[in-house]
Amino acid sequence: MTKISRRTALQLVGAAPVAAAMAWTPAEAEQAHTHAQQARAAAAKQSKPYKPKFFTAHEYATVAVLVDLIIPKDDRSGSATDAGVPEFMDFMMIDQPQRQVAMRGGLALIDRMCEELFAKRFVACADEQRRHVLDAIAYTTDVPPARAHAVAFFNSFRDLTASGFWTTKMGIADLQYQGNVFLNEWNGCPEEALTKLGVKYS
Amino acid sequence: MAAKVLCEAGADVVMLEAGAMWDTEKDSRMSAWAYDSPRRGASTAERPFGEFDGCIGGWEIEGEPYTQAPGTTFDWFRARMLGGRTNHWGRISLRFGPDDFKRRSLDGLGDDWPIGYDDLKPYFDKLDRLVGIFGSAENLPNEPNGIFLPPPRPRCYELLIKQACDRLGVTCIPSRLSILTRPLNGRAACHYCGQCGRGCATHSNFSSPSVLLPPALATGRLRIIANAMAREVTTGESGLATGVSYINRTDRRDYAVRARIVVLAPSACESARMLLNSKSSRFPNGLANSSGVVGRYLTDSTGLSVSGYIPKMANGVAHNEDGVGGMHLYMPWWLDNKKLDFPRGYHIELGGGRRSAPSFGVMGGIQRFNGKGGYGKQLKDDYRQYYGSTVSFSGRGEMVPNDDTYCDLDPRVVDTYGIPVLRFHFKFTDHEYLQAKHMQDTFRQIIQELGGTPLSPMPSRESGYGLEAGGRIIHEVGTTRMGADPRTSVVNQFCQAHEVKNLFIADGGPFVSNADKNVTWTLLALSMRTAEYIALLRSQLSL
Ligand code: SF4
Numbered sequence: 001m002t003k004i005s006r007r008t009a010l011q012l013v014g015a016a017p018v019a020a021a022m023a024w025t026p027a028e029a030e031q032a033h034t035h036a037q038q039a040r041a042a043a044a045k046q047s048k049p050y051k052p053k054f055f056t057a058h059e060y061a062t063v064a065v066l067v068d069l070i071i072p073k074d075d076r077s078g079s080a081t082d083a084g085v086p087e088f089m090d091f092m093m094i095d096q097p098q099r100q101v102a103m104r105g106g107l108a109l110i111d112r113m114c115e116e117l118f119a120k121r122f123v124a125c126a127d128e129q130r131r132h133v134l135d136a137i138a139y140t141t142d143v144p145p146a147r148a149h150a151v152a153f154f155n156s157f158r159d160l161t162a163s164g165f166w167t168t169k170m171g172i173a174d175l176q177y178q179g180n181v182f183l184n185e186w187n188g189c190p191e192e193a194l195t196k197l198g199v200k201y202s
Numbered sequence: 203m204a205a206k207v208l209c210e211a212g213a214d215v216v217m218l219e220a221g222a223m224w225d226t227e228k229d230s231r232m233s234a235w236a237y238d239s240p241r242r243g244a245s246t247a248e249r250p251f252g253e254f255d256g257c258i259g260g261w262e263i264e265g266e267p268y269t270q271a272p273g274t275t276f277d278w279f280r281a282r283m284l285g286g287r288t289n290h291w292g293r294i295s296l297r298f299g300p301d302d303f304k305r306r307s308l309d310g311l312g313d314d315w316p317i318g319y320d321d322l323k324p325y326f327d328k329l330d331r332l333v334g335i336f337g338s339a340e341n342l343p344n345e346p347n348g349i350f351l352p353p354p355r356p357r358c359y360e361l362l363i364k365q366a367c368d369r370l371g372v373t374c375i376p377s378r379l380s381i382l383t384r385p386l387n388g389r390a391a392c393h394y395c396g397q398c399g400r401g402c403a404t405h406s407n408f409s410s411p412s413v414l415l416p417p418a419l420a421t422g423r424l425r426i427i428a429n430a431m432a433r434e435v436t437t438g439e440s441g442l443a444t445g446v447s448y449i450n451r452t453d454r455r456d457y458a459v460r461a462r463i464v465v466l467a468p469s470a471c472e473s474a475r476m477l478l479n480s481k482s483s484r485f486p487n488g489l490a491n492s493s494g495v496v497g498r499y500l501t502d503s504t505g506l507s508v509s510g511y512i513p514k515m516a517n518g519v520a521h522n523e524d525g526v527g528g529m530h531l532y533m534p535w536w537l538d539n540k541k542l543d544f545p546r547g548y549h550i551e552l553g554g555g556r557r558s559a560p561s562f563g564v565m566g567g568i569q570r571f572n573g574k575g576g577y578g579k580q581l582k583d584d585y586r587q588y589y590g591s592t593v594s595f596s597g598r599g600e601m602v603p604n605d606d607t608y609c610d611l612d613p614r615v616v617d618t619y620g621i622p623v624l625r626f627h628f629k630f631t632d633h634e635y636l637q638a639k640h641m642q643d644t645f646r647q648i649i650q651e652l653g654g655t656p657l658s659p660m661p662s663r664e665s666g667y668g669l670e671a672g673g674r675i676i677h678e679v680g681t682t683r684m685g686a687d688p689r690t691s692v693v694n695q696f697c698q699a700h701e702v703k704n705l706f707i708a709d710g711g712p713f714v715s716n717a718d719k720n721v722t723w724t725l726l727a728l729s730m731r732t733a734e735y736i737a738l739l740r741s742q743l744s745l
């Protein structure tokens with residue numbers, strides 16, 4: 001075995017190319033990826049706006065509104081669209097095609113609820129109308145059978161939003177994840193963390 | 203392991219690898235962040251454990267089906283890459299203990315091995331020194347001490363779990379993983395990135411391409427033929443093995459390697475498949491199968507997991523909890539089955555906290571944590587609060603072999619290479635179901651003792667108490683079991699086929715029984731013993 005330093009190995013690994021997605025051309029994957037990486041403001045400056053590959057323009061607009069209602073901007077970090085969640089979702093729909101029908105159907109379900117209540121589709125609704133609908137489908141307590149499908153869809157849509165948000169640099173920084181670094185020694189957990197749990201090293 | 207021992211003993215070895223070559227230094231994605239990929243670490247067809255995983259393979263492989271007898275489920279995990287399934291495992295390296303070789307004598311079920319712990323102990327010791335393992339000498343009767351590197355300090359929530367276990371009388375000790383906490387034999391020590399499952403680019407944990415193949419290749423006597431799908435063992439007039447025929451996956455043509463000695467180590471079920479497919483007028487039931495035992499006595503570890511939300515861990519103090527790529531503490535089997543309603547034990551593996559960076563699936567099912575789901579600012583705060591506040595317990599237990607659990611050849615189906623495929627028959631009995639119930643009760647009790655709530659309801663008896671389907675734990679052994687009597691076993695205690703003296707099996711097939719421990723370490727020790735025996739026979743020119 002050739003001996004390589006751990007640092008060299010880390011550099012080697014860091015330089016490995018991102019595996020190309022199956023159903024995407026490298027350029028498309030690159031575009032989705034770049035968009036998902038950059039803050040919305042930066043992305044807006046690009047001459048070519050992101051063109052979804054799975055979502056229709058209407059669906060994509062719906063997704064963008066929904067994800068920001070789920071994870072809005074606050075004083076610790078930006079919103080889901082700031083983190084590129086719609087682009088990420090579009091990618092995942094192509095990458096895991098078994099998700100497509102449930103996604104398309106779920107978005108249609110939300111539009112139908114809005115049509116019935118307000119005679120327009122979700123994106124055309126006012127903020128309080130949108131919230132009225134979400135209040136009915138975003139909570140898993142006391143779900144009447146008539147709403148079970150919308151609640152199930154929202155659960156998985158929320159999960160996908162969380163995956164898209166908390167895995168970005170912004171999301172990881174917000175969660176204060178401090179690992180994935182090179183340690184020469186493992187010294188266990190800091191005093192403060194031990195104290196909080198009421199444990200100590202013997 | 204066998205290739206290494208044999209090359210170093212002066213033999214010329216040709217190794218057939220069904221998958222592609224793999225170089226952990228170059229191919230590992232150890233330190234990738236989820237955002238390095240548009241997929242954020244989600245699984246792919248080739249990598250069910252996530253796109254950065256160090257193992258190419260899975261329960262379903264394109265072009266390589268297997269079948270299941272009606273009404274039974276066994277999912278067969280296969281790796282297709284150099285080093286096979288040594289690229290996929292938790293590095294949990296437990297020696298089978300003295301009792302694990304003589305279960306029949308102890309409780310009348312299954313069979314004893316023809317060897318005991320003392321026969322394997324010298325090989326375990328050599329293995330510990332060669333590969334490296336951390337742990338602590340606890341002097342427990344059926345959890346033998348090894349030659350251990352120092353174990354890493356527990357993570358803080360692991361200490362919390364240990365506290366609860368101490369109160370409940372559950373033994374909780376440093377885990378035993380083949381990860382280097384000190385440099386060893388030219389390999390660097392671990393740098394605590396917590397990503398062993400992705401393969402270690404610094405050779406600090408064990409996989410065959412990372413640890414065993416480099417010294418074997420250094421002898422100049424090992425030739426590896428990649429993308430070679432082994433089909434059958436060929437035999438000659440004398441009834442001895444003459445080599446192996448295989449299909450080159452790239453050009454799909456048949457080839458053959460001639461050899462004086464054949465060692466099978468493609469995994470327990472794949473070895474059984476090869477033997478069953480090696481039919482000839484002399485061996486109409488398949489090679490080395492006059493006994494009809496090939497494919498029989500299949501077992502997997504039993505397994506199920508329960509996670510819990512622990513309020514005490516919510517809003518935790520942010521710090522690096524990665525550690526090694528696995529648990530720092532675990533619970534070996536601690537009870538006496540004579541006082542229980544099931545015959546065999548299990549050990550408990552733990553997880554939780556902020557181990558490894560957020561990737562696809564992070565905090566999925568938030569409604570299980572906060573009890574409602576929701577959206578907006580409150581939800582965003584909930585994610586922060588619950589991040590790192592769960593623990594999980596996975597039981598891995600011993601299954602007793604039974605007559606309804608085996609594999610044979612499907613009479614009709616072939617794979618894309620035209621090779622007849624395996625058909626699985628699988629059944630758990632009350633031995634396993636009652637053990638599963640005990641796991642559920644115990645894990646829920648520990649979670650309660652931690653002041654937490656389980657994230658899933660207690661499964662019913664009808665749903666098997668949550669027991670995972672056969673094959674899901676990927677510890678299957680026993681399909682070519684060893685024994686002193688050629689009528690009831692396939693190989694002898696040196697894993698040498700009773701009927702074909704120059705044919706050996708160096709995977710999990712020869713195991714007579716599983717244990718309440720993961721199989722890898724015992725498999726490696728057994729393989730080393732087999733290979734040294736072959737080397738001895740070669741030197742005596744008796745093969
Ligand atoms: S945790 Fe240690 S052994 Fe595992 S991959 Fe990281 S550096 Fe290698």
